[in-house]
Amino acid sequence: MSFAELQHQPSAAAALEAALAAERVPHAFIFCGPAGVGKALAARLLARTLLCERPKTGRGKHPTVAACGSCPQCLLCDAGTHPDLNWFAKPADRAELPISLVTRRDDSPQGLTINESVQLKPMQAACRVTVIEDAEEMNASAANAFLKTFEESPQGSYLVLLVTSLDTLLPTIRSRGQLVRFRSLPHRFVADLLARDTGLGADEAAVLARFSEGSIQRAAALARSDFLALRRDVLAALPAAGRAEALVIADAVMEWASRQAGEQQTTGKKVEENELRRTHLKRALDLMGSLLRDALVAATAGPEADLINADATPLVQRIAQRLAPDALERGLRRMIEYQTYVDRNVHNALLIENACLHMADLLAPLRP
Ligand SMILES: [Zn+2]
Structure with missing residues (x-):
């Protein structure tokens, strides 16, 4: 050793x-x-x-x-x-x-x-x-x-x-x-460890590794939280969502975060459950922001872009084509801001509704 x-x-x-x-x-x-x-x-x-x-x-x-x-x-x-x-x-x-x-x-x-x-x-x-x-x-x-x-x-x-x-x-x-x-670990390394430890397929492990910011602990937590299922639903619904559908997505995000917090708490104490719920809400906001981040990267780096949502490249490219970079940047900044509000005891359900409405408004040019 x-x-x-x-x-x-x-x-x-x-x-x-x-x-x-x-x-x-x-x-x-x-x-x-x-x-x-x-x-x-x-x-x-x-x-x-x-x-x-x-x-x-x-x-x-x-x-x-x-x-x-x-x-x-x-x-x-x-x-x-x-x-x-x-x-x-x-x-x-x-x-x-x-x-x-x-x-x-x-x-x-x-x-x-x-x-x-x-x-x-x-x-x-x-x-x-x-x-x-x-x-x-x-x-x-x-x-x-x-x-x-x-x-x-x-x-x-x-x-x-x-x-x-x-x-x-x-x-x-x-x-x-x-x-x-200590620095973040390479995505490939995190993905390999995750696939080995959880039995996830290579593609799924690669997605989680990209959301993990190079942290094995975070990647494993995402795997435990059924983050992939939430992501699948959000990526499917968000590009076509009007304001009414955005509120449905917000409900689904809140429900997911609360369910995960309830399942993962170990002490039965409210403070731990609330902390876990906030962590999950930040991950959901991170997910929405990652689409805007990817579109910005795709717009500047082209086909060689290193995308977080590499498996959703067509969607990312559509966003990059329809939205101006400054709109993407403003939207991304907003999602990061919302993440900081989560910890400040702002009414979280309202916060997530606002975030989803913001995303729906922003992505309106994608709708037919
Ligand atoms: Zn010794």
Whole structure:
């Protein structure tokens, strides 16, 4: 198990291996990049190598470091039971990473808090590793409770923060952690993995991969959500839809999002279900916007265009022929705007109706 396992992230793998090989491992890493591109896998590989008793170092032009795979520490890591590796993430039923997970409170869950994990002495290995997923989703009080521990973490206690954006991290944390960037994965790679893991056909997997923005996690979520069925219906109905039909499409989108949210929630809590519904509504808006985006690309790049809806090229080309680029651009901007409104507690049914009406009006030149 070496960093070669971390596919399509060459600069992240090289940065980690260089730090490990030079034995200059900073006390905190910030892994930043989209969800589902390998940050958690990289954190596991890093932790395993740090905890391993006999890591193997290759000193070629590019240094390589790998855990041995057979020492007691490696075996504990593989079993997922290493007492010096603690993993934290935002609970599914919470919109933020709560302070009770950072520091001991009456309502703290069983087991260690983040601060306790960082401050503990190693129990089995020579060091400890604490991984925090969704670290950018700490609310202000949680982040402040974490700050002192972060700044004063003991020697041999390593932190790995996994974030999708640096915007909401406290500046002190951002400036003192070593930033490692992760990028979107190639569509082809995502499609292959998706086809392997879900049994979807190559064409369907390719469509979902294109909507995934290079994230395996997002592609898998789209597959679970029956996104392909929604897309099929929307692509069939939208080009011919007048205003009345647009409202029918809006109903179908709302119904789909609510059904998926209901099926996928795991905690029975309303906050999780609402969050899931918003996620699905954003995907539906993304779908409508993707048609306009594709038409814009097709208008400029011609037949070589790299389309998200590559399997719907005739429709995309009709849109590109009938609509002026500035109208497409305005429409696309509107769909992106609607996506941001979804999170701002705007009345979502009304929002989706407006989006569908907007699309129907925009695509009116396609109707006979
Ligand atoms: Zn080992």
